[in-house]
Amino acid sequence: MHKPIAVKYWLLEIIFYAAALALLPEGAAAAQNETFSQQALSPKIIQKIENNSWKVPSPIKLKDLAYLKITYFDFDGKSHTGEMIVHQKVAKEVLEIFQELYRAKFPIEKMKLIDDYGADDDRSMAANNSSAFCVRPLTGEKHGFSRHSYGLAIDINPLQNPYVKGKTVSPPAGKDYLDRTKSRQGMIVKGDVCYNAFVSRGWQWGGEWESLKDYQHFEK
């Protein structure tokens, strides 16, 4: 009676290892494709952002900025590696935040430097691009720099999370997402994975401001 059972286990073991071997290469490749890295701005990146997202007068020096590569899932569940520039002092935690969003499969449509849209926030928002660093005045104000100018603000999925002040909605197509109780893919709501990833690290959410709502915006 013992022998047949032993043979059975032996066979099961072979089947198990064969299955594990068949699965391993794919899993290993997927892990290799994930990138969460930071580096100083390369000459090529500096050339790209100078007189675009970085311009004089700037409240920050180029050497205080970090260039990040970040893997994220899009709305179809496909992974991509995007790029983002933030203040070097928050680079590590921003990578941690996006690792949390990646693990939770929080969908992000695009993650390109705003320079790909001529450093024009309206164009970047209209393309539903998620981005961070850009020297610009406070939205709707004549004085003072926005936290984006320091690389200390990040906008996520502007279409699903528009900026709302009075009758102004940016991007304009974000009007479809003004009802914040109707939760849809890519929207940020209080207590969700995106909100928690930022707020637990001391970032403020524009969706909780009183005078206006900036649902796409987190700042430190």
Ligand SMILES: [Zn+2]
């Ligand atoms: Zn913003």
